[in-house]
Amino acid sequence: MGKSREEETVAEGGKPMRLWGGRFEGGPADALTRLSVSVQFDWRLAPYDLLASRAHARVLHRAGLLSDDELTRMLGALEDLEEACRSGSFRPTVADEDVHTALERGLLERLGSLGGKLRAGRSRNDQVATDLRLYLRDHVRHIVSRLVELETALMSQAEEHAATAAPGMTHLQHAQPVSFGHQLLAHVHAIARDVDRLRDWDRRAAVSPLGAGALAGSSLPLDPQAVAEELGFTSAAPNSMDAVADRDFAAEFLFCAAMAGVHLSRLGEEIVLWASQEFHWIEMDDAYSTGSSIMPQKKNPDVAELARGKSGRLIGNLMTMLTILKGLPLTYNRDLQEDKEPIFDTVDTLLLVLPAMSGLVATMRVNTARLETSAPDGFALATDLAELLVRKGVPFRDAHEAVGHLVVWCQVNDTTFEKLTEEDLAKISPHFTAATGEGPGALDVLNVQGALASRKAFGGTAPDRVRDQLAALREIVDGQAAWASGS
Structure with a gap:
C-alpha cells in the first residue's frame, strides 16, 4: 500500500507537512x-x-x-x-x-x-478552542497569584499607616484628611474585584469544546463529557457549533485583564505623584527606580510609569479581540487565528508588570511627617466644621455658607484655620458663636486626628475602621491565594 x-x-523532510491537501493538486x-x-x-x-x-x-x-x-x-x-x-x-x-x-x-x-x-473525531477547530481555554485557565491562576502579592504589599503598608493622616483629594485638590492606610486599601479593594472577576470568568470558561469536531460533532462513538472531566472542565459544550465559534471566554478574559490594567495605571499614577518633589509623600527604593543619563540627581518612577503605559496595551488587546469577533458568521473562520497574540501579550504583560509593582509598593518608604503636616492644608477641615454646626442644629445649607465665608476671610487675611481665635469666628457668623455650647466648640474640631477618628461609620477613614478593613481583606486575599494555588 x-x-x-x-x-x-x-x-x-524537505516539503512542508500539512493537515490538509488531499483535494488539492498543487x-x-x-x-x-x-x-x-x-x-x-x-x-x-x-x-x-x-x-x-x-x-x-x-x-x-x-x-x-x-x-x-x-x-x-x-x-x-x-x-x-x-x-x-x-x-x-x-x-x-x-x-x-x-x-x-x-x-x-x-x-x-x-x-x-x-x-x-x-x-x-477531532479537528483543529475544536483542538485550538480547547487548548486556548486550558492555557488561559492555567495562566489566570498565575495572574491571580501575582495580584495577591500586590494586594499583600499594599495591605502591609496600610497596616503600618492606618493612623497616618494624609491629604485626601478630589479633583487632585485637598479635600478632607484621610488615613493613608485607608487610601492604600482603596487600591486593594479595586484589585480584589479584579480577582473576583477572574474567578467568576473561570467558572464560565470551564466548558470543553473537544468533541465538537469542525462544527457538527462526530459520528464516531466518542464521549465529550469524559474528555471534559479528564481535562478539568466542568462540562462539555452543549452545542458543537457554538463550541468552535465561541471566543466569549477570550474577550471576557481580556476585559478582566484590561480592567486590572486600568487599576494598575491608577495606582501607578498616584505613585508617580507621591514620589514627585511637589508631593514628596514617598521615597522609592533604589531597586525599583531608575536614574537619568544626563541629570545625576534624578530618581525616576519607571515601574509606575510603565504600569501606567502598559495598560494601553491591555485595553488595545481587548479592542482587537472585539473587532475580530464583530460580524463573524458561524462557525470557525480563519480570522480566529488572530485571537492568540492579544491573549498571549496580555498574559505576558500582566506577569511582567505585577511583580515589579509589588516590589515597588513593598519597598517604598512613606514620608509620614510630610503627610501629616500637609493633611490639613487647603482648609481641609472645613467639612468637619460645617458638620459641627449641623450637630448644633444649623441647617447644612447655612453651615456650608458660613464655613465658605470663613475660608474666604482666612485667605484675605493670609491665615489658616489653626490660627483662628474665638473673636475671629464671631466676626464671620453667629453660627460659630452658637456652637460654643455643650460639647466641642468650633475650634475644637479643627484637629486632624480628631477629624479622622470621627469618621467611624462603616467604610470610613477612622483608624479603627481601617483596621477592620484590613482584617476583612486578609480573609478575602487568603481565599484568593488558596484558589490560585488550587487548594
Whole structure:
C-alpha cells in the first residue's frame, strides 16, 4: 500500500507537512503560506495540545478505535514528545503551519501511520478552542497569584499607616484628611474585584469544546463529557457549533485583564505623584527606580510609569479581540487565528508588570511627617466644621455658607484655620458663636486626628475602621491565594 501524502512529506523532510491537501493538486503559494503560518506564536499551546491529545486517545480507545497496545504506544509517544518539547530537542520548523501540525509531525515520527489515528473525531477547530481555554485557565491562576502579592504589599503598608493622616483629594485638590492606610486599601479593594472577576470568568470558561469536531460533532462513538472531566472542565459544550465559534471566554478574559490594567495605571499614577518633589509623600527604593543619563540627581518612577503605559496595551488587546469577533458568521473562520497574540501579550504583560509593582509598593518608604503636616492644608477641615454646626442644629445649607465665608476671610487675611481665635469666628457668623455650647466648640474640631477618628461609620477613614478593613481583606486575599494555588 502506498504512503499517504503526510507520510511522504515527513519521510522526505524537505516539503512542508500539512493537515490538509488531499483535494488539492498543487501546494499553496508562498504568500499564502507566510500569511497562514501561526506556529511562531501558538507553539506555547503545545503542552495543552498534548494534554488534550492524551484524553482524546483514551476516548478513542474506549470507543474501540484504538486497541490496548495502540493506546499504550500512543500514550508513550505523546509522553516522549512532551519531554522532547520541554527539553527543546523537538521544535517546530518553518515548514509547520501551526502547533497542531508540528505535534502531529512529531507523533508520526515516533509512531508512523499509527500516529495518524489520533486525528479521528477531532479537528483543529475544536483542538485550538480547547487548548486556548486550558492555557488561559492555567495562566489566570498565575495572574491571580501575582495580584495577591500586590494586594499583600499594599495591605502591609496600610497596616503600618492606618493612623497616618494624609491629604485626601478630589479633583487632585485637598479635600478632607484621610488615613493613608485607608487610601492604600482603596487600591486593594479595586484589585480584589479584579480577582473576583477572574474567578467568576473561570467558572464560565470551564466548558470543553473537544468533541465538537469542525462544527457538527462526530459520528464516531466518542464521549465529550469524559474528555471534559479528564481535562478539568466542568462540562462539555452543549452545542458543537457554538463550541468552535465561541471566543466569549477570550474577550471576557481580556476585559478582566484590561480592567486590572486600568487599576494598575491608577495606582501607578498616584505613585508617580507621591514620589514627585511637589508631593514628596514617598521615597522609592533604589531597586525599583531608575536614574537619568544626563541629570545625576534624578530618581525616576519607571515601574509606575510603565504600569501606567502598559495598560494601553491591555485595553488595545481587548479592542482587537472585539473587532475580530464583530460580524463573524458561524462557525470557525480563519480570522480566529488572530485571537492568540492579544491573549498571549496580555498574559505576558500582566506577569511582567505585577511583580515589579509589588516590589515597588513593598519597598517604598512613606514620608509620614510630610503627610501629616500637609493633611490639613487647603482648609481641609472645613467639612468637619460645617458638620459641627449641623450637630448644633444649623441647617447644612447655612453651615456650608458660613464655613465658605470663613475660608474666604482666612485667605484675605493670609491665615489658616489653626490660627483662628474665638473673636475671629464671631466676626464671620453667629453660627460659630452658637456652637460654643455643650460639647466641642468650633475650634475644637479643627484637629486632624480628631477629624479622622470621627469618621467611624462603616467604610470610613477612622483608624479603627481601617483596621477592620484590613482584617476583612486578609480573609478575602487568603481565599484568593488558596484558589490560585488550587487548594
